[in-house]
Amino acid sequence: xxxxxxxxxxxxxxxxxxxxxxxxxxxxxxxxxxxxxxxxxxxxxxxxxxxxxxxxxxxxxxxxxxxxxxxxxxxxxxxxxxxxxxxxxxxxxxxxxxxxxxxxxxxxxxxxxxxxxxxxxxxxxxxxxxxxxxxxxxxxxxxx
Amino acid sequence: xxxxxxxxxxxxxxxxxxxxxxxxxxxxxxxxxxxxxxxxxxxxxxxxxxxxxxxxxxxxxxxxxxxxxxxxxxxxxxxxxxxxxxxxxxxxxxxxxxxxxxxxxxxxxxxxxxxxxxxxxxxxxxxxxxxxxxxxxxxxxxxxxxxxxxxxxxxxxxxxxxxxxxxxxxxxxxxxxxxxxxxxxxxxxxxxxxxxxxxxxxxxxxxxxxxxxxxxxxxxxxxxxxxxxxxxxxxxxxxxxxxxxxxxxxxxxxxxxxxxxxxxxxxxxxxxxxxxxxxxxxxxxxxxxxxxxxxxxxxxxxxxxxxxxxxxxxxxxxxxxxxxxxxxxxxxxxxxxxxxxxxxxxxxxxxxxxxxxxxxxxxxxxxxxxxxxxxxxxxxxxxxxxxxxxxxxxxxxxxxxxxxx
Numbered sequence: 001x002x003x004x005x006x007x008x009x010x011x012x013x014x015x016x017x018x019x020x021x022x023x024x025x026x027x028x029x030x031x032x033x034x035x036x037x038x039x040x041x042x043x044x045x046x047x048x049x050x051x052x053x054x055x056x057x058x059x060x061x062x063x064x065x066x067x068x069x070x071x072x073x074x075x076x077x078x079x080x081x082x083x084x085x086x087x088x089x090x091x092x093x094x095x096x097x098x099x100x101x102x103x104x105x106x107x108x109x110x111x112x113x114x115x116x117x118x119x120x121x122x123x124x125x126x127x128x129x130x131x132x133x134x135x136x137x138x139x140x141x142x143x144x
Numbered sequence: 145x146x147x148x149x150x151x152x153x154x155x156x157x158x159x160x161x162x163x164x165x166x167x168x169x170x171x172x173x174x175x176x177x178x179x180x181x182x183x184x185x186x187x188x189x190x191x192x193x194x195x196x197x198x199x200x201x202x203x204x205x206x207x208x209x210x211x212x213x214x215x216x217x218x219x220x221x222x223x224x225x226x227x228x229x230x231x232x233x234x235x236x237x238x239x240x241x242x243x244x245x246x247x248x249x250x251x252x253x254x255x256x257x258x259x260x261x262x263x264x265x266x267x268x269x270x271x272x273x274x275x276x277x278x279x280x281x282x283x284x285x286x287x288x289x290x291x292x293x294x295x296x297x298x299x300x301x302x303x304x305x306x307x308x309x310x311x312x313x314x315x316x317x318x319x320x321x322x323x324x325x326x327x328x329x330x331x332x333x334x335x336x337x338x339x340x341x342x343x344x345x346x347x348x349x350x351x352x353x354x355x356x357x358x359x360x361x362x363x364x365x366x367x368x369x370x371x372x373x374x375x376x377x378x379x380x381x382x383x384x385x386x387x388x389x390x391x392x393x394x395x396x397x398x399x400x401x402x403x404x405x406x407x408x409x410x411x412x413x414x415x416x417x418x419x420x421x422x423x424x425x426x427x428x429x430x431x432x433x434x435x436x437x438x439x440x441x442x443x444x445x446x447x448x449x450x451x452x453x454x455x456x457x458x459x460x461x462x463x464x465x466x467x468x469x470x471x472x473x474x475x476x477x478x479x480x481x482x483x484x485x486x487x488x489x490x491x492x493x494x495x496x497x498x499x500x501x502x503x504x505x506x507x508x509x510x511x512x513x514x515x516x517x518x519x520x521x522x523x524x525x526x527x528x529x530x531x532x533x534x535x536x537x538x539x540x541x542x543x544x545x546x547x548x549x
Contacts, residue, residue, distance in 0.1 A: 012303075013301060015292060077364060080303070090302060135302070
C-alpha cells in the first residue's frame with residue numbers, strides 16, 4: 001500500500017488516543033488497521049473497549065486487505081473550510097472483511113465525477129507525520 | 145394499534161399553547177430576548193401565567209457554538225423568575241429536537257407537573273453574519289489546534305464538516321437504488337417556497353420554479369443550494385399541559401395521540417445500517433403501533449427538512465408511501481400541495497424557506513394548522529390530524545396530533 005504524493009493538504013486532525021491510535025497511525029507501516037475481537041472475530045469500528053457482539057474484552061489489532069467498495073459518495077463542491085480544493089469526493093466505503101465494516105473517507109487520484117457506487121477502491125495513505133496521523137483515503141483499483 | 149391503551153401515557157398530555165418570537169435571517173438582537181419573547185407568547189396563548197408553569201423543558205440546553213442555542217435552562221428559569229418548578233430537563237442527546245416536547249409530555253403524564261414550558265431558540269443567522277461561515281463550523285473553520293473527537297473524528301479529517309455532505313451520501317444511495325431524481329427531490333424545496341409565500345414570517349418568500357431549483361449551484365451532489373435550510377434567528381415555545389387541566393386553558397388544546405422516539409440501528413450518521421434511510425423509519429414504524437389512526441388519516445404533515453433528503457426519509461419512514469417510492473410520491477408535487485394534496489407538507493415553508501428554527505417550527509406549524517390559525521396559508525377544511533417530525537441522521541422524534549371539533 002502506498003502514500004499520496006506531493007504536499008498533504010491542511011486537514012483538521014483527529015484527537016489521537018490510546019483507543020484509536022492503531023487506526024490513525026497504521027498507514028506509517030502501510031497498513032489499514034482495525035480492532036478485532038479475539039473471542040468471536042468481529043471487527044470493531046469506530047474503536048471500542050468491549051466487543052459489542054460477545055462482550056469479550058480481549059481485543060486485538062489487525063490489518064485488513066485495504067480493498068473496499070464505494071457504498072455511496074458525494075462530490076463536494078462547497079468550500080467549507082481551508083484544505084482540500086473542491087470538487088472532491090466524500091464517500092462511505094465498505095470493506096470485504098465484514099458486512100458492516102465501513103468508514104467515511106475521500107476517493108482520490110481520479111476524476112471526481114467518475115466515481116460510482118460499487119466502484120472497487122484500495123487504500124492509500126495521506127501522511128501527516130508531524131501530527132502522528134496517516135489518513136486512510138481510497139483510490140480506484142488500478143491493478144488486479 | 146399493538147400497545148395497550150393504558151400504556152400510551154402521552155395521551156394524558158396536550159399542547160395547550162404555542163408562541164414564536166420575531167424571526168429573521170439576521171436580527172442582531174440578544175438571543176435571550178427572542179427566547180423569552182417566545183416563552184411569554186406561549187404562556188399567554190395557553191391562557192396561563194408564569195405562576196402556573198411548574199415544568200421546564202428544552203433542547204439543546206445552553207450547548208453548542210455558532211448560535212446553536214439562544215437560551216438554556218438557567219437562562220429561562222431565572223429570566224422569567226419561576227418560583228414553582230417541579231420538574232425540568234434540558235439537553236442535547238434527545239431523540240430529535242422535539243424530544244424536549246416528548247419529555248414534557250411524559251413528565252405531565254407521570255404526574256410530576258401540570259404545565260411545562262418547552263422552548264428551542266437559535267441565532268445562527270446573526271452568528272454567521274458576524275463570524276462568517278467559519279463561526280459555525282466545527283473547529284472554527286480549521287484554525288488553531290482543534291482536534292476532532294466523537295463522531296466528528298470520523299468525518300472532519302476528510303474535510304466533511306457539514307451535515308450537507310453526510311446527507312448527500314444518503315440521497316445518492318437512494319437515487320442509485322430507487323431511481324429517485326433531482327426533479328422529484330426538488331419538489332420538496334419548490335413546494336416549501338410556494339407555502340412560504342403565504343407565511344409573513346418566512347425568510348425566503350419570492351417564487352422559485354423547478355428550473356430555478358435545477359440551476360442552483362451544487363453544494364454536495366446531488367444536493368444543491370435549495371436542498372439546504374436557511375440559518376436564521378428566532379425562538380419557538382410551547383406549553384405542554386396535563387389533559388385534565390383543560391378547564392384552566394384559554395382554548396381547546398391539541399391532543400397528543402401518540403409519540404415515537406425509536407433508534408433501532410447504530411446511533412451514527414455513517415454507521416447506521418441502511419444508507420437509503422435514517423432512524424426516521426424506526427420512529428415512524430413505532431408511532432403507528434400506538435394508535436388506531438393510519439397514515440392516510442393525516443391531514444397535514446410538517447416534517448424535518450434541514451436538508452430536503454431528510455424529508456424523503458420521513459415521508460417513507462412514516463409510511464406515507466412505501467420504502468423507495470418517495471420519488472414517485474413527490475413526482476409533480478401534487479401529493480404534497482398545501483391546497484389540494486393528499487399530504488399537505490411543510491405548510492409554513494419548512495426550514496428550507498421559513499428558516500432553520502431547528503425542529504420546533506414543524507410542531508408549531510402543525511398546531512397552528514389544527515387550531516385553524518394559519519391565516520392565508522391555512523390548509524382547506526381545517527385539518528383534524530397532523531404530524532410533526534424532527535431530526536435527521538441518528539435522531540428522530542415524532543408526534544401524532546389531533547384536534548377534533
